[in-house]
Amino acid sequence: MLGALRARPIPLPHMLRMSRLFLRTLRDDPADAEVPSHKLLLRAGYIRRAAPGGYTWLPLGWEVHRNIERVVRDEMNAIGAQEVHFPALLPREPYEATNRWDDYGDTLFRLKDRRGADFLLGPTHEEMFTLLVRDLYSSYKDLPVSLYQIQTKYRDEARPRAGLLRGREFTMKDSYSFDLDDAGLAASYGAHRDAYIRIFDRLGIPYVVVTAMSGAMGGSISEEFLAECEVGEDTFVRCTSCDYAANTEAVRVRVPASPRLDVPAPRVLDTPNTPTIDALVECLKTSGVSAPHGGEWSGADTLKNVVVIVKNPDGTRTPLAVGVPGDREVDMKRLEAQLSPGEVEPFGEADFAAHPALVRGYIGPDVLGAHKAAGVRYLLDTRVNEGSAWVTGANTVGKHVVNLVCGRDFAADGRIEAAEVRPGDACPKCGAALRIDRGIEIGHVFQLGRKYAEALDLRVLDQHGKQQVVTMGSYGIGVSRAVAVVAEASHDELGLCWPREIAPADVHLVSTGKGNDDVTTFSDGLAAALEAEGLKVLLDDRVGVSPGVKFKDAELLGMPTIVIVGKGLAEGKVEVRDRRSGERSDVATDAAVAHIVGACRGRNR
RNA sequence: CGGGGAAUGGCGCAGCUUGGUAGCGCGCCUGCUUUGGGAGCAGGAGGCCGGGGGUUCAAGUCCCCCUUCCCCGACCA
Structure with a gap:
């Protein structure tokens, strides 16, 4: 009886063994996926659709998600922001006070509890953060303060589409700064903006910072981080000469004065x-x-x-x-x-x-x-x-x-400003030609000002004992969206290519062994040695799966370094491949650990 | 919310025109063979044909309604 039970090897702390990993890759593209990130994340077994606009995260996908969260937390903590966590299910009243219960329109998920009281699923949490600070702080000495959370957000989008790129439930990091005066707000805003630049650089997302409209949020100065992306939903203009870039909605056209023509009477x-x-x-x-x-x-x-x-x-x-x-x-x-x-x-x-x-x-x-x-x-x-x-x-x-x-x-x-903007129109800053591109919003920073603080009565006493309305900033990053954006920016015809910073593992170790031979023994040992060096290893230890299948899966799954232990072992060699460049080299077995560690540490992409 | 397409096993699809035993490929299970680029043979498991109403002796197939998905437009991290 005991012999019939499957052997359960105790995994090393981080080891992902494909023989035990909850994963099924698909050979064909799912019919209802259109954009590359959606197709690949589905095919590679990172996510699964569970509801209209809602996705289940499978182990590898959730690993990527958590890695992105880690980068975001790193950089938020580095600017002194502190993490809190609100409910996603919120009462109506605060949103009533700021008018957003109505202003948000049909996009707001509204629901009632058993007694008929109104609730909503938070689309963003300005109100809750404002109330929290109001409840606990009342002195200028407490400011500035920046708080953030990584939360599930809900928006009842008219058209969820493109998988993770636009769902109705998604993960967002939202933070809020609280300052006594405009100079303080500008400083908090600048710190966030700089942090965002570091975050998106680390995530390997190509992006453009564009000036934006603050829209339904209210407020004044606002910039969006757009990932350049053909399937993006935002249109933005960029100057071909200077550094001007803006969301088309926010472009402010500068028209030269009309020549004083002597025009006859109408x-x-x-x-x-x-x-x-x-x-x-x-x-x-x-x-x-x-x-x-x-x-x-x-x-x-x-x-x-x-x-x-x-x-x-x-x-x-x-x-x-x-x-x-x-x-x-x-x-x-x-x-x-x-x-x-x-x-x-x-x-x-x-x-x-x-x-x-x-x-x-x-x-x-x-x-x-x-x-x-x-x-x-x-x-x-x-x-x-x-x-x-x-x-x-x-x-x-x-x-x-x-x-x-x-x-x-x-x-x-x-x-x-109502007329369409066209490529070739003059840049409002330098007059050179503008070009128009598409992008997808991955981050948004803006100076909210005092709208929410006023509506919710957030004041502190200043140095002179006078009540001052606090001024706020609000800053968002689409975390789940970033997973798709990275996939969008970083894939080829074979599959995904994760940047090392957020890949589920550093090394995908393909063992072509049959379970009880030298290849298997060596692969297990190599995987353990790499783990001991601090690398994360995804070990393809499946028996009875042909090498071709394993290679295809390795390319589809997209770990940055692929190591193949197979027929080369007889000559004392393993093969090391770079997923992105396709570059491959044979390495002597006794130098394998050092070589692979070097490959993983030597570049960070 | 407008316009177009679609929904059949985990995935990709046929079957619908002309109603009559639900099929194929991949994947999954068992056995044997195979093992460096999505293997071969044999035998299996798995499907209220998106949901609800109708027409009919009989509906995956015909009619009506609903839901969901995809694409193009109007909205957003």
Whole structure:
């Protein structure tokens, strides 16, 4: 009877034995995975989908996750931040006090307990941290302080996708700084920003720091760490000459002053069948009317007035007209970011019916503005600057106005950045051409200011015994997302290639032995010797699995160093391969430990 | 939330058009052979065909509803 029980070798402290590891790799790509990180993490047995937008971490995946946590903790502790841990299940009241119960919209996971009381699953924890500090601290002498946690966060995303890259449950490190004054906040912010740079460098993630909008969080100065990534969801601009980089939502266009052209008085033209900019331009070209700049008419000479509905958090709907150059689309993301927490919706049939002064395709500034005929607030894009001349709708079907000069012939209720940004546009900092790239947000730092402290009454006594509202910073890193981002940044056609800092093991030792031969004995001894040197070893000690399968698995799993003990042993050699470069070398058995340790310590990537 | 595709064993897929015993490859189990690039032979286990309603003598297959997944758009660590 006892003989029928499987032998259970006592594992060395860190040893991962594939014969016992809870792992099943897949030969084929899962059908519902699209992006490389999702496919590979699934195929290599790091994660498994358990719910819409929710993933189970298998042993190797969780190892990577913990390694990333370790790097994050290292660097957070190094700047003096202290770790705490809140519940993920939170009461409604604090979020009510800051209005985020409503402002967060449908993305907030709301639920009720058995008595019908409202709860939420935390999407971020500004409120809880603020309350915690308020409860315990009341003096300037207690500041500054920075607290952080590594927590499971919940967002009821409209569309979870791409595996770990955007789930509804994910792990985030969020930290919060508390300072007495703006200089202190700037220092805390700077410390976090520097720590983030060290963290992402250590994780081997290529990233760009871009200026960002603070969005629904409120606050002012804000930067995002974007991993450059083709499958990323953020679009950002970067200067081809200077160091300017910004999220497209946050780009602030600088338009040179318009030349003071001597533009004739405006006049109305018959422009039949010109509800679109293209049709209008064609019509102008054959109209005999010349453009104020003397050149040929183009879409850039037209002023397009787009009407949208702004849906406010309280449910009310306000129309808004935006004037942009006709050759550019309104970038709804940019627009919405500036109207936050309002949401932008298209102006529908019913809305046109409710505003008869708005003639679709021929809307002009004459009727736009809070106190004009249509009663619609009117904002002009930055590109429509003072003194510039335009062709625009005459508020009558088939008619447009030419030579309408901004400031001279029309005005708006204000300004807004609404027009799309395009590659080649001028950099707001140095004027060189901008390029546009995609990235995925892996970190976000911003100076929250006093919004939360005010809403939740976080004050301390200053040196003069006066109450001062504390100023806060908020800093996030997507930990689970980082796992996918590293996989995205670091793989090839064969599989994953983990940077050494976060790999589940330093060495993947492939033993082609049959269980009771020299190869097996040597492999076990080598693995133990490497462990004794402080390396983590994943030992493929499976018997009856062909070498080809083991090689494929080693490449798929992605440990930085692969050691093969097999037929070379007869000549006293083992093979050492670098997973990333593919570089391989035969090493004498008696030099193997030193060589492998050197390979693992010599480079850190 | 709009538009498009899909859901059949752990994974990849066929079967649906034309209703009638649920199949193939991989993986898994047993035995023998094999052992440096996802092995061979033989024998097995494993499936309320996403869920619910209908039509029918009979539904994986036809009809309706729901859920989930993927892709493209609107939103985020």
